[in-house]
Amino acid sequence: MITIHKSRTTDFLNNMFSDLTAEPAQFFNFLRMSTSDFEIILQKLSPLIQKNDTSFRKAIPAKVRLALTLRYLATGDSFRSLHYLFKMSHQIISKIIHETCTAILMVLKDEVKMPSNEQDWLEKETDFHNIFPHCVAAMDGKHIVIQSPYHSGTEFYNYKHTYSIVLLALVDRTYKFIFADVGCQGRISDGGVFRNSLLFQKLSRGALNLPAPFTLSGCDNAMPYVFVADNAFPLQTNIMKPYPGEHPEGSLKRNFNRKLSQARIIVENVFGVMSSIFRVLRKPIPLQPDRASNIVMSCVLLHNFLRNSKTSHNLYIPPGFLDRIENDEVIPGTWRNEQPVDSALRSLPAVASRNASTPSNIRDKFAQVFVSHNTLN
Structure with missing residues (x-):
């Protein structure tokens, strides 16, 4: 005992x-x-x-x-x-x-819930609509540095010469996780992290029950419902990522990238807030991968629990803590001032886009939609 x-x-x-x-x-x-x-x-x-x-x-x-x-x-x-x-x-x-x-x-397993039908996804889209129409969630992934596992060889060895597990997540506009998958090995090359994930498998099988494509104002074509992501993810029919490179102010591509960034910044804030509150995520976790994964997932579930709390809500995310958008510009939240220079929570590296014609055309059409909306406004 x-x-x-x-x-x-x-x-x-x-x-x-x-x-x-x-x-x-x-x-x-x-x-x-x-x-x-x-x-x-x-x-x-x-x-x-x-x-x-x-x-x-x-x-x-x-x-x-x-x-x-x-x-x-x-x-x-x-x-x-x-x-x-x-x-x-x-x-x-x-x-x-x-x-x-x-x-x-x-x-607390039920604190993180993926929408199960089209209507639930459409409710998520309502929150994003004024920023990025047809966006239903923001997606991101993080390497989480852990202690070198015993007898692991190179299994968990990642691109920054450390050992890590990977957290892949979808978040909604209320700054809560709606999907979280922990446990991909850090050695998986760039785009392989996502392609080996449960989320990719479900998306590929059409098992997420996303709404059918529907027309948007400013576009005659039916447009898919999408996740917004950064350059660590592949451009796909249901995944929109920024145009690569620099683009002149006022250009169609720069405007699209700005809108996508404003929607995707939600997931940056979720990871930032969670690591500010649960600072175990800021240091290499001195545990084996299975136990480290439980630590990370506990933080995810507690994050959602506290976001839903009536008594901890304002303490958990005080006024000014989150980024906000004013006059089409992002005003940084105070959580960014608290992030260590060398956090153990690290972004996934960018992957090269193959830019298949269909996803690329869809991104171009979204860009045209944003131009039409700006003209109307």
Whole structure:
């Protein structure tokens, strides 16, 4: 049975929680959520993480296990640093964090939901319509640096001479994940990261139930519903990416790139906010790939949980934290001031576009639509 360190009594831990609870702002800074949200998650997790007392010793309470895990996600502190705070051995800390994150994946799994039918996708498009008509989500991917796995050879070796796993995601206009896939190996070459993903497989099979193409004002052709992405992704019928290169001010291509950037900046903000709150994502994660993947997915699920929260919402994303668009220009949010120069959360490299005729023509038609809309406005 795992025990509390002899110098850290249950009474001491209870007093620590009482002190934190008495100061809501301090509690949020310590665990990245309000006391009421902590209690909600604790109630869900307790049956999965609570251990039984024995006649020889008391088990570590579920609330301490949850607090330890949230503190690790919030700071990315080493297990040695957490040992000084919680007075538990490195081995116990590692086990508790793994068990608690596994439980978080189980109880919060429904926080990330992909639209299941055309009507649900159309509701997502409504939020994007004034920025980029027929956009239903913004897409991005990040390398997440991890400790070199034992006996891994080159399996997780990526383009920057580090080891990584990859998070691919779709987000909606409310800054929430609607799809997240963690676990692609970092060694996969450029475009292979996306092509080996679950999202690509579903898109290729037509299994996402996207709405059928429909006409747009300023275009006589039926236009597909699309994800907006950066140059790390291939140009496809349902994926729009920027025109490569520099283009003169006022040109059709520059105008298209500006509109796409304004829609895609949503996903940049989601990754930026999540890594600002859960700073474990800012440092190489000293865990094996499967456990590191659970850490990352726990952050994704907690992000959506806190976005939906009534008590943590304003603390999680305070005014001015997000980028905003004014007079067709992007005003940077304050989260950008907090990003480290060398974060462990790294963008995927750009891939060369093969520019098949159909997707390229679709992009050209979207560009013409934007010119028509600007003329009408």
